[in-house]
Amino acid sequence: MSDPWDGSGGQAARSRTAQVPGPRMSHKSGDVPLPGGRAASRAGSRSRGGGRSGHRSRPVRRGRRVLKIMAICLSVLVLVTAGAGWWFYEHLNGNIHSLSLDGKGGTEKADAFGRTPINILVMGSDGRTSKADCKLGGGCSKTGVQTGSNADVQMVVHISADRSNATVMSIPRDTMTKVPACKDSESGQSTTGYYGQINSALQYGPACQVATVHQLTGIPIDHFVKLDFSGVVKMSDAVGGVSVCVNADVYDTYSHLKLSRGTHTLKGVAALEFVRSRHGFGDGSDLGRTISQHIFLSAMIRKFKSAGTLTDPTAVYDLANAATKALTVDDGLGSVKKLISLADDVNKVPSKRMTFTTMQTAPDPANDDRVVVGSGAKTLFATIADDQSLTTGSGKKSAAASATAKATATAPAVPASQIAVTVENGTPITGRASAVADALTSKGFSTGTSTANAPSPSATTTLTYGSGQEAEGKTVAKALGLSGSHLKQGSGTGLTLVIGSDWPSGSSFPGGASTSAPADAKAAVSNAHAQTADQAKTCAKVSPYKTVALNGVPMTPSQAYAAAKGKPDSDE
Template sequence: MAVLVAIVLAVSGASVTSVAAIAAISLKSQIKTVALGTKEQKAAAKTSIDAISGGANILLVGSDTRVGQTEVQAGVADGSRNDVTILIHLSADHTQMTAVSFPRDMMVDVPSCTGTGGATFPAADYQQFNTTLGEGLGCTVATVESITGLTIPYAAEITFDGVISMSNAIGGVDVCVAKPIDDAYSGLQLSAGTHTLLGLQALEFLRTRHGVGDGSDLARISSQQVFLSAMMRKIVSAGTLSSPLKLYGIASAAVKSMTLSTSLSSTTTLVQLGLALKDVGLSNALFVQYPTAVDPRNSNRVVAASADASVLNQDLQTDTKFTLNADSTGRASVTEGSTATGTASGTSSASASAGSGASSSATTPTSTATALPTGITGQSASEETCSVGNG
């Protein structure tokens, strides 16, 4: 369903920095908060980002609710699902940021958790991951903690209107499309080439799954990474982070459509986080898809790929610096200038093997970085890639 990855990365890489610059003056009154209730989150509200051992973890969740949304009215309006969930891990030395996307169609075991209004929910086995937000942001956080073995003291939830407002505030994002996109479900139609996407069209691009690659949720994630990488490059090249006026516009657009955990809502914490993120270089901002395999119970769903997931989890837990291998792009993205090889057949999340996209150049490993397994896909923000489309 709906995807909010653009706002997610903008919040982590740009708008949080915006808040760091000026939130103490005029944005604090706009911040909506929710209590997550864990001891770690309560402690985090009193702890400096610099003092966190092993780096900082922030969960960013995109809700598909239509309640209160002015730009998107169509579709299911009841309930709320986490159709986009991205874990941001900032290394302890503030030199690397990793954004891990969790597929909405992944089947997981949900631990007991504290959700909306402090309600307690019992543990439940074999649940679709994107149902966890229906019980509250705290339950999505608890599930990702269970999956990864990490402690996640900070979280934020973002809505549809935020995607549109953010893309407008940035002035649009230049996105490369290798082959035409024709999505009869969302109405998105793009010719091959580079398009400046903003407003509702940016949202449609981030939401489309039938218009990219094999039509799967995993293909959509890699296409979203194309958009997010281009967004980050634009923000940096345009000097946005050094412009108070631009920063305020981005921050204001984001905050109006966000709900922050109480641990993250302090302007002091936002300042610390923004300062910690501002010097992460594009080549050290990595987008990674959580590794999955076909669900043996349902070929239209996926489960964690245990071996690769174990490596990624361990690297995140130990704050290990890593890089992606060559040919690491996902199934719906290719290096700009190369020939797209993605197909438009199939609509299930597991209809093709992970990493089936065309090859791309990997982030150049440093002397202190280890390479992730070849089954883990993604890219750095410095890599110029194209969505494969479905034409």
């Protein structure tokens, strides 16, 4: 087998290694012996008048010069490449805008193996806070560029502790709830708290929106990601478009989405029109919009995971550059390294085990245009807070989801989120009341749960409930592993838990029952429009109602499509 480095330089190198001395010759041409091969050819050429016959060839020095030049070029290339990589990294880090959560979202608990779930609140802002967003969102003709914004899209993204499954739960923007006292760290705008539409909490900063969702659901929120109109456009362009399907012709005269029946690849403004369309799908309300958004996000996730997207350097650069420019995140995600780690965690979850749901709602008795938390929502909250999967390893419904929803029939009249407990420390151990109170709120009990020192030391733990509150007392006892012997009815109102010396540590009573029974998965997804991210053939259902208007005439989105023949489709 020949040496790949064969050649005049290689032969010279081997001669030096062998250290075979040669005769000392004068520099006269007649004294130079003629070697064979290429050297002979060169020598013959010189003797015939070609070249410089008075000088001896020096292949060794020429080889050294070539290697030296190659080494210099390689060094320069390495330095330039490393510099470009460092510039790119710093460039992306400089794109990121991050804010502190200030501990507003609670804290996740690790599982038995020390692994921790991840809960992220993804927010889509309706803010017209730049000229670009004014142009995309409209509505700035009279007000100009605005300062405040609402969270018209809210999704709690839960990634399980073992990274085997994920749940994405949308919360409709029209949900009425209690907004806690908040202050925006950037604008300084503050509120002492109020009852109102959940999306309005973003006016007091992303941390306030996180606190509001945490209070409503009892789910600890570790992180947030916020993007605006421009962000949707940039992200959809960066992935080369997102493929979606509609089951009928649709023209939403409000979001301007216009598509014929079938599958379309949406980029830029067309993608924004699709995710913003509220009148085009379902019943024309925000509930229908959450379902079409799930279809869009599922398609985007499949695109991320597809071969070619993450292996194409240009696509990766465009995606990373767009993402870091488009997103506002919390400090815990405020670097390229942390965002890459999050992307890796998401990538570990198979598409068939990513479940998209919408929080169950009921009409608001005080306002037909608003909704409140509906039946089954508390169970859905509990499945997420307890890190329960809504699918099996095969992606099918879990055994719990296939069973009868017994938990719904036997559930207490008052959900955990509406039960507040006064936890008193009757031990000499500092912090016991706080530890147990934190455990209760992390399980979804009311954030109105408070702590205090017991009036006197207590040897035994007792849970006292007021008249008519036995069911609430049993719910608390079950969550903490307390037996019926610890329960007693008092003469006052409310629930008071006195921690005795028989409970010196931990958030579950020693030797007690399981801290909480698993939530019923079927009840959790009942009326929650659940679907998994691998369902590529799912089409968004166009509204059959007269939810849009063209030239002042109410009509269905399909009728509007037929009537607007002169307007090009969004993907043209």
